[in-house]
Amino acid sequence: MSEHIEDPTSCEEFQEDLTAIALGTLSGRRRSEVLRHVESCPQCAIELEQLSMVADAVLHLAPEEDPPIGFELRLARRLRADAAPRQTNRFRRVRYLAAAALIVVIGFGVGALVGSQNTNNTSQSTANLASATLSSHGQNVGEVFVSGGTPSWMFMTIDSHSWSGLVTCELILANGKVENIGQFGLSGGYGSWGAPLTSRAGQVRSARLTTASGVVIASANFRA
Amino acid sequence: MDSDTDGVSDEALLSGMAVGDDRSGLTFVRRYQRRLFGLAVGIVGDVGDAEDVTQEAFIRIFRHAQVFDPRRGSVSTWALTITRNLAIDSIRVRRGVPTDPEDRVFVELMSTARLPDAAALASENVSNIRSALGKLPVDQRRAVLLAALYGRTALQISEGEGIPLGTAKSRIRLGMARLRTTINIEEAL
Numbered sequence: 001m002s003e004h005i006e007d008p009t010s011c012e013e014f015q016e017d018l019t020a021i022a023l024g025t026l027s028g029r030r031r032s033e034v035l036r037h038v039e040s041c042p043q044c045a046i047e048l049e050q051l052s053m054v055a056d057a058v059l060h061l062a063p064e065e066d067p068p069i070g071f072e073l074r075l076a077r078r079l080r081a082d083a084a085p086r087q088t089n090r091f092r093r094v095r096y097l098a099a100a101a102l103i104v105v106i107g108f109g110v111g112a113l114v115g116s117q118n119t120n121n122t123s124q125s126t127a128n129l130a131s132a133t134l135s136s137h138g139q140n141v142g143e144v145f146v147s148g149g150t151p152s153w154m155f156m157t158i159d160s161h162s163w164s165g166l167v168t169c170e171l172i173l174a175n176g177k178v179e180n181i182g183q184f185g186l187s188g189g190y191g192s193w194g195a196p197l198t199s200r201a202g203q204v205r206s207a208r209l210t211t212a213s214g215v216v217i218a219s220a221n222f223r224a
Numbered sequence: 225m226d227s228d229t230d231g232v233s234d235e236a237l238l239s240g241m242a243v244g245d246d247r248s249g250l251t252f253v254r255r256y257q258r259r260l261f262g263l264a265v266g267i268v269g270d271v272g273d274a275e276d277v278t279q280e281a282f283i284r285i286f287r288h289a290q291v292f293d294p295r296r297g298s299v300s301t302w303a304l305t306i307t308r309n310l311a312i313d314s315i316r317v318r319r320g321v322p323t324d325p326e327d328r329v330f331v332e333l334m335s336t337a338r339l340p341d342a343a344a345l346a347s348e349n350v351s352n353i354r355s356a357l358g359k360l361p362v363d364q365r366r367a368v369l370l371a372a373l374y375g376r377t378a379l380q381i382s383e384g385e386g387i388p389l390g391t392a393k394s395r396i397r398l399g400m401a402r403l404r405t406t407i408n409i410e411e412a413l
Contacts, residue, residue: 015397016378016393016396016397019396019397019400019401020371020377020378020396022400023371023372023375023396023400024309024375025371025375025376025377025378026377050404051400051404054400054403054404055371055372055400056297056301056304056305057353057403058353058357058368058369058372058373058403059263059301059304059305059308059372059373060300060301060304060353061353061354061357062259062262062263062266062304062373063262063266064258064259064261064262065258065261065262065265065266066258066261067257067258067261067274067275067278068271068275071257071261071275071278071279072253072257074275074279075253075279075282075283078279078280078283079282079283079286082283082286082287187272
């Protein structure tokens, strides 16, 4: 340590600032001054490194918690949006992520949600996966997925920033029949939900959400 | 489904993500979503906001997987730090000024009576960190948590706690110094 020429008393004045840098709470000119000192002071460099490790260690204490159902699907959608402008092969990755997430959500999450235990047809489901944008007054407010298989499943995620309360999900089939799939709650415009279908997935032409008074608040159209 | 990547190290998964390997990305999300979301919801309080924060954290991790430098720390710490910073930004944007955190994570970590979550503390190393934190005087523990988890500056802590600025600085500094000497840092992370 013969190269260490800093006056030890000058290092003392940096102690609190080193802690603040480690905690990420010091910025601006003072931060630059302290880091300049650290560059020329091996003792303070070690001090900063160890304090940073302590600060990092505290982050590991947060208890784990399951994110809401549909998290992976919504993440896949955001990853897709993030990747779109770059036109990279992330598309492939995101599509896989979405499909794989759907396998889990449909096979396990939704199954648990409705009390059904049918997880044997997951490969069929992904082989016949269809999705459609849920829109309201021209705005994209979510996404609806329908998977094939026996039974078929539907899953949707919505983030409208408006409606709250109970909404009903209806499917319009190729023969014009309207099928009531069930109800779920929106909180602050936000919600995700899924259910098994009594009809075949290929028969679904559109999906819509209605309020208790029958007003359609959002809809999604699938390709025929 | 991910059996071929389940046992892969975090660093290897990031490498895979950087070159566009789909299974690596999926495995990484599955491996970390509970930890990142747990931290985010602990800081921001609201489930919807926490999901936004967690998703943004994953997006950044995907985006920067190729520049991750393992010499600067573990993947888990990197991912948690990204999440923590985004959560703090989220609170600042929504609330403007910091408020007193009364969320579950803070209250549980302040308590010395019990461990916060058995699953989270499955690792002996994490348990050691928690134990070291529990040995700090309450005032120092609170100051360290406010700074480390919530990004509070000494000035904000002094104003929030109604104590002189010098006292806030001392509590943070002494608390951090004691933690440093109590835990075995090299093994802790």
